[in-house]
Amino acid sequence: MIKVGIVGGTGYTGVELLRLLAHHPEVTLEVITSRSEVGMKVSDLFPNLRGYVDIAFSEPDENRLKGCDVVFFATPNGIAMKMARSLLDAGVRVIDLAADFRIKDVALWQQWYGMEHAAPELVAEAVYGLPEINRSQIAKARLVANPGCYPTAVTLGFLPLLESGYADSERLIADAKSGVSGAGRGASVGTLYSEVDGSFKAYAVAGHRHLPEIRQTLGLITPNVESVGLTFVPHLTPMVRGIHATLYAEVSDDLVDLQRLYKERYLNEPFVDILPVGSHPETRTVRGSNHCRIAMHRPQRGRTVVILSVIDNLVKGAAGQAVQNMNIMFGFAERTAIDMVPLLP
Amino acid sequence: MIKVGIVGGTGYTGVELLRLLAHHPEVTLEVITSRSEVGMKVSDLFPNLRGYVDIAFSEPDENRLKGCDVVFFATPNGIAMKMARSLLDAGVRVIDLAADFRIKDVALWQQWYGMEHAAPELVAEAVYGLPEINRSQIAKARLVANPGCYPTAVTLGFLPLLESGYADSERLIADAKSGVSGAGRGASVGTLYSEVDGSFKAYAVAGHRHLPEIRQTLGLITPNVESVGLTFVPHLTPMVRGIHATLYAEVSDDLVDLQRLYKERYLNEPFVDILPVGSHPETRTVRGSNHCRIAMHRPQRGRTVVILSVIDNLVKGAAGQAVQNMNIMFGFAERTAIDMVPLLP
Amino acid sequence: MIKVGIVGGTGYTGVELLRLLAHHPEVTLEVITSRSEVGMKVSDLFPNLRGYVDIAFSEPDENRLKGCDVVFFATPNGIAMKMARSLLDAGVRVIDLAADFRIKDVALWQQWYGMEHAAPELVAEAVYGLPEINRSQIAKARLVANPGCYPTAVTLGFLPLLESGYADSERLIADAKSGVSGAGRGASVGTLYSEVDGSFKAYAVAGHRHLPEIRQTLGLITPNVESVGLTFVPHLTPMVRGIHATLYAEVSDDLVDLQRLYKERYLNEPFVDILPVGSHPETRTVRGSNHCRIAMHRPQRGRTVVILSVIDNLVKGAAGQAVQNMNIMFGFAERTAIDMVPLLP
């Protein structure tokens, strides 16, 4: 049994972490902090947890957190970077679900996130928590940067194509659609029900913070390139959970068997599912689960391939992947507590 | 380990049964039948089951079903009554998720369901599978009539009030709202997305088949009455899962503590949750789970009390309750495989 | 041509007023005020108005408003009561879409709305703007209190039954379901898409501000009673527009023809539509329109009748009724600018 702390548990990644950890046989939830809700029972805020989580929100108290084996940050950007150092020094392992440690180039991070980095010296140490590329480093990591939701769906979709060198890495397009829960639980006009329901839109076409994150990872996995050329357009979809990434790449003629390339790459991955030829994954087939389902198409035998990749943004795109990382870090079976059947319909 | 068969698994209660049974440690799924999808892998029809259910649909073959310990009927009305006799004779226990064995008065059943009953002699034997009133009979039952979704939400909501004799049993009103999955997975214009989304309506106000079922149970639990006076109005709500029953009853002055009445009645019930005074249960707080959450109000201290009762129609209102009944029938821990945290958001 | 001003146009009733007035041939939009959005073009905030409304939000300037023939208040409660006096003195007619002048009993109003009334002397003068009961007074009114959305749907549904004396006015139940736009466009967690979608709940069961408003009107139209006994339970439905009121009343045996009673009462009403016997009105059949559709049922020939009444909360429940009132006040054809076909699907 390990002791777990959560900093900032009032958002959707917070409640999702709690849902998953509530059934984890190796975990005791020690502390969950929230400045705004001190003293409130977690299950009063999130009644789905009644009978499963009995703890109340408390002040972010460093000493209590230091008594944990691992601390998750389910906070806005800019919080984990201020608290990570002292926790790590106390021997606590840290998994940040926000973006503080995702981008290796600190100057680039500061430019996209609009603040100074409080712990640049930890950035190099942090391991990017995508098990499908970094499993062994995650196992040894003290500090894990849990990937963003879009980066998870997009990277897993492009991965076999770029690693293998078949794609023109200068001409990548990621057209991604997200459910509204990705925008968080903060009060804002833009994510009101009456603003979002029955409507569809793109946003941040000029540049979204997940662009440099995706570009960094794709650059690292593609042989012989410094950087990739990627156009990334996120969209808001009238649904709560789910990301659907539609990916476009131009491939060379010698790519013969797309299906086999992907099947082999993900053969041993517990949470990546390559669908049969000709499939169209639906986001609901991963709802509430840690799976990523992928299908590949090459319309009219042309040079452009279309990759379809779906995840639940709150699970594989956030809390589930965080638990997967924790499982790897502590040597638990990787599927523990995240091996549930998706909810359909 | 018991062997389980499912007859008719292509609907929503079927896929939900499979989701739950996939994680049941005491169960092997032996056979699942469907005339229309013979040979198709279950997980091709319902890709959420990929990796969890490996079986294919087969012809309804009585011999294979007779090799099971228990058979669930997730069929339209009128199927179970034709097959139950021979299965029971073979020592198989039967749980019918349809309505064939719910109404004790066969003539009344025939009137509401518009067909002749094929096994009237089994009706008396069948146990109405609402554990909160019939747990000990369910344990011994060969044949369980799993309650309807509306009857579950309405009956659990009225139960303490009627059992205790505080309510005027002549003036009960149940205004119930259901998600669309309750209408099933059959192709029909009325439940198309574009017909249902963004709109709300009542239906079957003149008389819904769940009315006699509710009335029968309420009559049985109310002391000193032959029958109750109930107005039941179902509504279709633009959401997939969930039933919200708003119940109205006039109570006598000597009812002092509504909250206590309900808390005590359901004290030992694993799946009935009485919310704190003043609460308003949301259907999402039971999504994907077997819970029923109930809150009671007495506006302006008047004689009319308002009971709010929510369930997931596919779980506590169908497949989850069926598994709960199976657990009771076979002596498994009652929460096994249905003790999951609801999915929120 | 009359000059129209709107105070507070950044909410949903504001944009809806603009949608309707944009096509009104007798109206010039003179001024629209908003403290928070001064200088912003209305069509930048609401791009559906591009090409139809060219004006920008301005400071609430009393002198400009005094140059109007009529001023609509599409503000929160408590604003109109402070500005109405001076506008009326300047000869401007006022239509308040908020609640400031709806309740005749000022003490009662203060109790439910939690503030002191700034213009109690105007309350008596104000005409309750439900044309179906007050058309002739509206025509002469200087100050119209536009009814609430729930009160409109509920009152029109009960009206013929209570006026005629057939119903037991001590035992009325109104179970009402509203789309989310009724909660307004203010940022709040409770009306976020991810909080509301796929879920259903009751709220304010202990007492909603529309309760005294409904009770007042029902009391006035019912012969020989001081007040009526009404239980009112509002619910939040996952859809943007629409109210569906399900009304329950006990009727006397001498009520023979429910259908005829309603048909005759509303024979000459341009916006009340009595559906054929046995109908179930859907909210989408009034989407974007000023209609109220009503159907009546008497299940199993019992003493309880069920009335189903639907409106679009933003049109007949707010902006459309306000324009209807304006048309009556200024002698325009009553249907002008609000005679559009509902949007279905």
Next chain:
Amino acid sequence: MIKVGIVGGTGYTGVELLRLLAHHPEVTLEVITSRSEVGMKVSDLFPNLRGYVDIAFSEPDENRLKGCDVVFFATPNGIAMKMARSLLDAGVRVIDLAADFRIKDVALWQQWYGMEHAAPELVAEAVYGLPEINRSQIAKARLVANPGCYPTAVTLGFLPLLESGYADSERLIADAKSGVSGAGRGASVGTLYSEVDGSFKAYAVAGHRHLPEIRQTLGLITPNVESVGLTFVPHLTPMVRGIHATLYAEVSDDLVDLQRLYKERYLNEPFVDILPVGSHPETRTVRGSNHCRIAMHRPQRGRTVVILSVIDNLVKGAAGQAVQNMNIMFGFAERTAIDMVPLLP
């Protein structure tokens, strides 16, 4: 006043045509046919039309249709091609909302639509009814092929870029998202509420029938090319109305002012609205209206431009464009009956 007939009015384009024509001052609705609903009042099937459309469905009777000035086909593919010849011979003008006359290459049409063409000799005569490119031919046309919904959104989005020769016509990508009403009102499992709600998916990636239609038009408007290279991926979005096309093209360095290019091209178009620089059009801003709103982006000043184009699939993508074409054909003001403010929220 002209006499109008509609063949096949029981689908969504049918009810939408009726909604628009109901307010058209130059039109009398003479006949509406439906084999399946003969004798049923249109307003019984679509209660939103109560009080606006008083006609009933009748048998498809050629003689009655020949008495019309114009006949709309709101039918499945393959009907209009059988009836058009005799109507045209009788002097009736025909607007086909299905696909029978859209593709000039009859063999190609037969390949994509899987049937033999019944009137290949009419294909050449038919005018593709996109007013923004064919207004003058439409004015003179006897037979108009109303464009598909996707083709309308995609073509209007690419048009200025391709006409001007700035884009690489070999590398076009159209990632399009549609509301569910585009799939029609036929009963089918795939478009049930419970299958679609809360989920997002691509479909027909291997090849959608709108691909050759788009390719044909883009080929015609692009100087110096025989055909264009286009990857087209349609997606199903959980909403009723709306198409959002996200278009990607590589442009040459000498394209200096994207905004100006589009503004100038559409300067005189009544239904194409170029949004301010940096905008993201939402489908709800065109709901119920005939507008197409477009915004252009060039992320990070790269060679890839992103065009965002939204329409209401039932209006500009079907019935509204058909009425626009009729207005042009008969010399009515082009905006007549389709100049309504979109419904928001």
